[in-house]
Amino acid sequence: MIRVLIVEDDPMVASINKRYVESIEGFSVVGIAANGEEALKLIKNKDIDLIILDIYMPRIDGISFLKKIRQNNITTDVILVTAAKETDSFDQSMALGAVDYLVKPFEYERFKKALENYKKRHKILSGKDVVRQEDIDKITWADSSEKEKSTPKGLHIKTLNRVRDYMCKRSGVLVSADEISKALSITKVTVRRYLEYLASIGEIEIEVEYGAVGRPTNMYRFIK
Template identity: 55%
Template sequence: MIKVLIVEDDPMVLNLNKRYIETVDGFKVVETALNGKEALRFLTSHSVDLVIADIYMPHLDGISFLKEMRRRMIKADVIFVTAAKETDSIDEVLMLGAVDYLIKPFEYERLKSSLESYYKRYQLLKRNDVIKQEDIDQITKRGYYNIENTVQKGLHKKTLERIRNFMKKNEGIYFTSEEVSEKLHVSRVTVRRYLEYLVSISELTLEIEYGSIGRPSHLYKHEIK
């Protein structure tokens, strides 16, 4: 069982996060704290596996809390669940070793996915003295939070895979949404949504071609990274 400490200054959000976390198999919230100072006091005499923390907190904010954890050599992983969107904050906590960063408001499925990925990592490292490269790939950014496994709300995996596979098979060729629609017999509006999603996760590149008449053409292409 993975022991969790939640650090959140809003009692309502704290209780909501606690309920969310305990719906995921393998996790148990053993303590909660309203700020970083309270959390550090608990951690001086208790061990946990995972800390779920906010950035914006009184007395000791989340970044200072994580720095102090590291200074005291407290061995616990940290996932931030916060409204902080500043890139400096995100960059700093990731450099300090945070294993994930969720921006409020977030979908419950995103938190569930993060915890399930963490659980796989935890089990793999705890149960084995030596692991293979492919195992490491599963717990690093290549496999740990694999974006292909998290489909945007409203999109269907089977349709996404059809369009993704079509673009991969036609590597390096630009297509309009109309052309993909004709090839796959899927409505143009639907195809456009999925192509835009694949662009948003950097699987496709988009080029806008401006003609002399009418609207510009949106051209999509898959390239090997």
């Protein structure tokens, strides 16, 4: 299990990021820090593999935090998250060893890809005293034999991500297609198509609810 620390000063964003992380197999959030000072204390007391680090925070910002841990020879991997698009912060984070860089607002798929890429890297390097060239190539080069799953015909990636994000935010709670339709202003028929696709790839599960009268209703739950 890859142990993750989330460093984010917005409690709502931190909660969403936690759900995102734990929706991906092989990851567990072991701590949440609201600023760099809290994160420094946590990293000294917990065994952490990966830090998801916001750049703009009070007290100690993300770049300063990253500098501090590197100065203390803490080599924990870091994925930077920021609303800024400045070249300077990107260059600094890469120079300090960040393994990826996410610009808000990012979609769930991009977040998921960042963690899956990291999991691949972690699996290859974990516990190895000697790294071979082929190991490095697997991390640094795109594997041409590995093809991205394409969105089925008739489904649009932006709508899919809206439905997925809505379900993720209500992880563990049964919701109806009608509820999602009203919340996202998408027709119920369209919502059902996206839910059926997410169920087919194992991201959500379906439960049938039988009322006293009328037809049974399908209820949907996001799978962590």
